[in-house]
Amino acid sequence: MIRNDIEITPELVKEHGLKPDEYQKILELIGRVPTLTELGIFSAMWNEHCSYKSSKKWLKTLPVTGPRVIQGPGENAGVVAIGEGLVVVFKMESHNHPSFIEPYQGAGTGVGGILRDVFTMGARPVAALNALRFGDPEHPRTRHLVQGVVKGIGGYGNSFGVPTVGGEVNFHKRYNGNILVNAMAVGIARADQIFYSKASGVSMPVVYLGSKTGRDGIHGASMASAEFDDNSADKRPTVQVGDPFSEKLLLEACLELMASGAVIAIQDMGAAGLTCSAVEMGAKGDLGLELDLDKVPCREAGMSAYEMMLSESQERMLMVLKPEMEREARAIFEKWDLDFAIVGKTTDTLRFVVRHQGDVMADLPIKELGDEAPEYDRPWREGAKPAPVDAASIPLPGDIGAVILKLLGSPDLASRRWVWEQYDHLILGNTVQRPGGDAAVVALDGTCQGLAITVDVSPRYCEADPFEGGKQAVAETWRNLTAVGALPIAITDNLNFGNPEKPEIMGQLVGAIKGIGEAARALDYPIVSGNVSLYNETNGIGILPTPAIGGVGLLEDVTKSSTLAFKRAGDAILLVGATTGHLGQSVYLREIEGREEGAPPPVDLAAEKRNGDAVRALILDGTATAVHDLSDGGLAIALAEMAMASGIGAMIDALPAGPAHAALFGEDQARYLLTVAPSDEAKAAAACKAAGVAIQRLGVTGGDALVLPGAAVLVSRLKDAHEGWFPAYMQG
Amino acid sequence: MKAAVVVFPGINRERDMAKAVELVSGTKPVMVWHGMSELPKVDLVLVPGGFSYGDYLRCGAIAARSPIMRAIIDGAAKGLNVIGICNGFQILTEARLLPGVLMRNKDLNFVCRDVHLKVENAATRFTARYSAGQTIRVPVAHGEGNYFADAETLKRIEGEGQVVFRYADAQGNASQDANFNGSLNNIAGVVNVAGNVLGMMPHPENLVTALQGGTDGRGLFESILERAA
Numbered sequence: 014m015i016r017n018d019i020e021i022t023p024e025l026v027k028e029h030g031l032k033p034d035e036y037q038k039i040l041e042l043i044g045r046v047p048t049l050t051e052l053g054i055f056s057a058m059w060n061e062h063c064s065y066k067s068s069k070k071w072l073k074t075l076p077v078t079g080p081r082v083i084q085g086p087g088e089n090a091g092v093v094a095i096g097e098g099l100v101v102v103f104k105m106e107s108h109n110h111p112s113f114i115e116p117y118q119g120a121g122t123g124v125g126g127i128l129r130d131v132f133t134m135g136a137r138p139v140a141a142l143n144a145l146r147f148g149d150p151e152h153p154r155t156r157h158l159v160q161g162v163v164k165g166i167g168g169y170g171n172s173f174g175v176p177t178v179g180g181e182v183n184f185h186k187r188y189n190g191n192i193l194v195n196a197m198a199v200g201i202a203r204a205d206q207i208f209y210s211k212a213s214g215v216s217m218p219v220v221y222l223g224s225k226t227g228r229d230g231i232h233g234a235s236m237a238s239a240e241f242d243d244n245s246a247d248k249r250p251t252v253q254v255g256d257p258f259s260e261k262l263l264l265e266a267c268l269e270l271m272a273s274g275a276v277i278a279i280q281d282m283g284a285a286g287l288t289c290s291a292v293e294m295g296a297k298g299d300l301g302l303e304l305d306l307d308k309v310p311c312r313e314a315g316m317s318a319y320e321m322m323l324s325e326s327q328e329r330m331l332m333v334l335k336p337e338m339e340r341e342a343r344a345i346f347e348k349w350d351l352d353f354a355i356v357g358k359t360t361d362t363l364r365f366v367v368r369h370q371g372d373v374m375a376d377l378p379i380k381e382l383g384d385e386a387p388e389y390d391r392p393w394r395e396g397a398k399p400a401p402v403d404a405a406s407i408p409l410p411g412d413i414g415a416v417i418l419k420l421l422g423s424p425d426l427a428s429r430r431w432v433w434e435q436y437d438h439l440i441l442g443n444t445v446q447r448p449g450g451d452a453a454v455v456a457l458d459g460t461c462q463g464l465a466i467t468v469d470v471s472p473r474y475c476e477a478d479p480f481e482g483g484k485q486a487v488a489e490t491w492r493n494l495t496a497v498g499a500l501p502i503a504i505t506d507n508l509n510f511g512n513p514e515k516p517e518i519m520g521q522l523v524g525a526i527k528g529i530g531e532a533a534r535a536l537d538y539p540i541v542s543g544n545v546s547l548y549n550e551t552n553g554i555g556i557l558p559t560p561a562i563g564g565v566g567l568l569e570d571v572t573k574s575s576t577l578a579f580k581r582a583g584d585a586i587l588l589v590g591a592t593t594g595h596l597g598q599s600v601y602l603r604e605i606e607g608r609e610e611g612a613p614p615p616v617d618l619a620a621e622k623r624n625g626d627a628v629r630a631l632i633l634d635g636t637a638t639a640v641h642d643l644s645d646g647g648l649a650i651a652l653a654e655m656a657m658a659s660g661i662g663a664m665i666d667a668l669p670a671g672p673a674h675a676a677l678f679g680e681d682q683a684r685y686l687l688t689v690a691p692s693d694e695a696k697a698a699a700a701c702k703a704a705g706v707a708i709q710r711l712g713v714t715g716g717d718a719l720v721l722p723g724a725a726v727l728v729s730r731l732k733d734a735h736e737g738w739f740p741a742y743m744q745g
Numbered sequence: 746m747k748a749a750v751v752v753f754p755g756i757n758r759e760r761d762m763a764k765a766v767e768l769v770s771g772t773k774p775v776m777v778w779h780g781m782s783e784l785p786k787v788d789l790v791l792v793p794g795g796f797s798y799g800d801y802l803r804c805g806a807i808a809a810r811s812p813i814m815r816a817i818i819d820g821a822a823k824g825l826n827v828i829g830i831c832n833g834f835q836i837l838t839e840a841r842l843l844p845g846v847l848m849r850n851k852d853l854n855f856v857c858r859d860v861h862l863k864v865e866n867a868a869t870r871f872t873a874r875y876s877a878g879q880t881i882r883v884p885v886a887h888g889e890g891n892y893f894a895d896a897e898t899l900k901r902i903e904g905e906g907q908v909v910f911r912y913a914d915a916q917g918n919a920s921q922d923a924n925f926n927g928s929l930n931n932i933a934g935v936v937n938v939a940g941n942v943l944g945m946m947p948h949p950e951n952l953v954t955a956l957q958g959g960t961d962g963r964g965l966f967e968s969i970l971e972r973a974a
Contacts, residue, residue: 167855170887172796174757260757350754437857437886439951442761447958456956458764542949574957 091541116161135266136200148189177436178453190551211299230325275338402611463571463705465499474613483528490564499566511555590684594675795830805835834944851927
């Protein structure tokens with residue numbers, strides 16, 4: 014048992030991740046030396062993850078409002094109105110470090126945490142996605158990490174019962190020592206049944222719900238040193254252990270409880286568990302809160318206040334209950350075999366008071382715990398912008414067919430079927446577009462509507478130019494949603510960066526946020542939730558800056574969604590958007606020439622909007638028969654993907670101007686491929702011309718091969734190359 | 746025909762099942778809680794997929810011993826129609842309503858994809874809308890669907906026509922390549938001797954509308970729900 018009255022030494026303060034000036038601030042705030050439990054509470058509330066102390070200044074610059082936005086950042090998840098009396102509730106969050114230490118549990122609990130964020134707000138989860146970054150495929154740990162993370166995501170999501178419908182997987186050596194696991198969840202609620210964490214009313218019961226509290230995930234495990242823990246056998250891994258079965262029960266019980274009208278406020282216990290949830294509920298409601306830890310359901314005997322306050326045991330919630338509804342509420346949780354314990358009450362003192370075995374273990378000013386958290390304006394430096402790469406300086410490929418096959422079978426472009434077939438992507442029966450397309454589409458029960466969802470970022474662009482890369486990540490999601498016919502409505506961001514105390518890393522974060530903000534404003538595409546993950550470094554080497562963006566779009570008529578597969582022979586193939594042949598930072602340059610160089614493609618947001626709006630109109634009026642956005646690998650890879658999805662080939666007789674590699678593999682932005690019936694060609698061209706959008710006819714669908722000027726490859730060979738890499742790699 | 750869908754803790758395809766039943770029959774099924782010891786008056790009981798009790802013992806083992814299962818076992822003995830899909834199939838084998846067991850998939854991975862099934866026996870009350878030898882496409886989503894039975898049982902169920910569905914290729918050949926989970930004789934679904942209890946690993950309930958990408962799963966629900974009670 015950890016004692017509460019041990020001496021607070023500078024070492025102990027440091028082990029809690031608090032800087033000397035931060036500790037000084039604590040002393041000033043409370044006017045005395047904190048107890049160990051109090052120190053733990055401060056460290057939990059004031060760490061980077063909970064306080065956003067390095068990023069807050071810049072996050073404030075992001076556009077977070079809009080006519081549809083009901084709740085922006087600051088709650089468990091963002092809430093956006095979609096009509097029909099419904100709202101979509103969504104967020105993305107990282108679980109990077111735990112997944113590197115223990116990939117199965119780390120990834121699984123990442124999924125569990127984000128699902129809880131969504132159903133805490135009263136929404137039933139309807140889709141999950143993820144963005145995964147692993148190290149070099151040849152690195153000795155990579156295969157094991159891929160295996161564990163994929164199994165962990167599937168193990169949790171499949172059992173919980175949410176379809177995992179999309180995501181991305183990338184490999185780069187800069188993630189060798191620090192993989193990224195970002196999980197996104199999307200739920201649907203009724204607009205009049207949204208639940209928040211803000212407590213109200215004095216002397217209202219505070220109720221603990223869900224699974225029992227154990228010693229897993231206590232952040233102090235890393236500092237469970239002999240000085241304050243005499244029994245080292247009590248050490249537990251810092252990684253939490255997930256129980257998707259309990260989470261499924263918790264979902265059903267919470268939704269039933271919410272429908273009963275018993276809930277005043279509810280908050281899931283995520284990072285920093287009981288501490289964070291209790292403080293947030295009280296502070297948001299301008300109320301104090303008292304906890305009696307003797308009432309907390311514990312998994313193990315002899316847990317101290319310190320351990321209970323910092324445990325990150327999963328599948329738990331804290332709720333402020335309408336007292337007259339206690340009996341009904343308790344019955345619901347007993348029916349689902351989950352714990353229901355009144356562990357405290359709200360007060361009018363604005364103090365956060367924690368009692369255990371008759372003693373007061375903590376007594377802190379509740380508002381200051383959150384509001385007075387340190388906020389830093391960290392020094393930052395913009396990196397040097399790389400010069401654009403001139404396509405004319407890059408040797409022309411000898412065999413274009415061989416290049417296409419090589420790219421399709423490269424780790425970043427190969428089919429992810431091995432991954433997504435391990436995720437149940439069909440449960441709930443609403444999956445209209447399965448993984449492998451531009452965006453996933455799920456139908457919404459009881460309406461004609463559908464949601465399109467995607468997760469995107471191109472870290473290599475962000476590394477070369479954080480501002481353009483940030484813009485591009487937002488634009489890419491917008492384009493992917495547009496390509497399935499959806500109107501993009503809002504985004505969630507998951508900003509993964511290295512150590513913000515280094516000015517060049519802070520410069521990446523600032524640049525990316527500026528870029529994200531600019532794109533979001535230009536595209537009327539507000540950020541409604543998000544998460545920041547910093548210190549993603551190992552041995553001083555930071556990850557590639559990776560601001561993953563999760564985009565959500567709305568289809569008023571889900572039957573109108575478009576797919577990338579060619580539909581039949583004889584359709585005209587049209588390229589929408591301008592091509593300059595931008596090879597800098599392209600997959601072609603990296604995979605074929607072994608060069609990771611140059612400026613990334615610039616993103617013209619006005620063109621992005623103009624082109625996308627024109628394409629969406631052609632989808633919704635039924636003109637476009639197949640649609641695909643152009644991204645990694647450029648035009649040739651997009652054509653190959655449309656052919657592989659259908660088994661139908663294409664005969665291309667015209668290409669954009671410029672050298673063959675620039676025309677075929679350049680990664681210019683704001684571009685789409687469409688197919689239309691020959692009779693609709695003139696109509697599509699006229700619509701684009703009227704909108705000021707570049708359009709070019711490239712050829713026609715048909716045959717069993719992708720035929721380009723100077724190359725022809727059978728679709729079956731494309732498929733073999735594309736499908737072969739992942740299973741072969743995983744077999745070792 | 747009146748239908749009920751049984752809900753165990755951790756079951757998660759109960760909504761999919763209920764939607765398919767309503768789509769085909771026009772009537773919502775009754776949802777029945779596992780703790781009940783009696784069934785409502787229905788003609789068909791559906792045991793859906795999911796992870797009952799987290800699959801923390803053997804798949805389906807705990808659910809098979811719940812109060813409602815006693816009522817289902819008694820009802821089945823008197824001719825009540827019972828369908829178990831995925832975890833439901835596992836529960837019915839654990840309850841000894843159906844022969845055989847379901848083991849880990851041969852490659853140890855969970856698999857979610859469309860597969861083809863050959864309708865081996867179209868003379869059952871669950872498959873009357875299909876024709877014998879027809880190939881249908883439905884999804885699977887399981888980690889433990891590798892059907893096993895001892896040699897004697899296998900011989901008996903094959904001889905009695907109890908094998909209803911086999912994993913097959915698109916042309917209907919029950920080949921080894923099509924046998925993704927390693928099931929004996931490519932078995933994907935079986936009925937009991939009396940013909941009133943069906944278990945299958947694939948999910949016909951997830952392919953009943955064009956929006957889902959196909960309607961081959963409808964036949965199963967049409968066969969049993971549109972049958973005169």
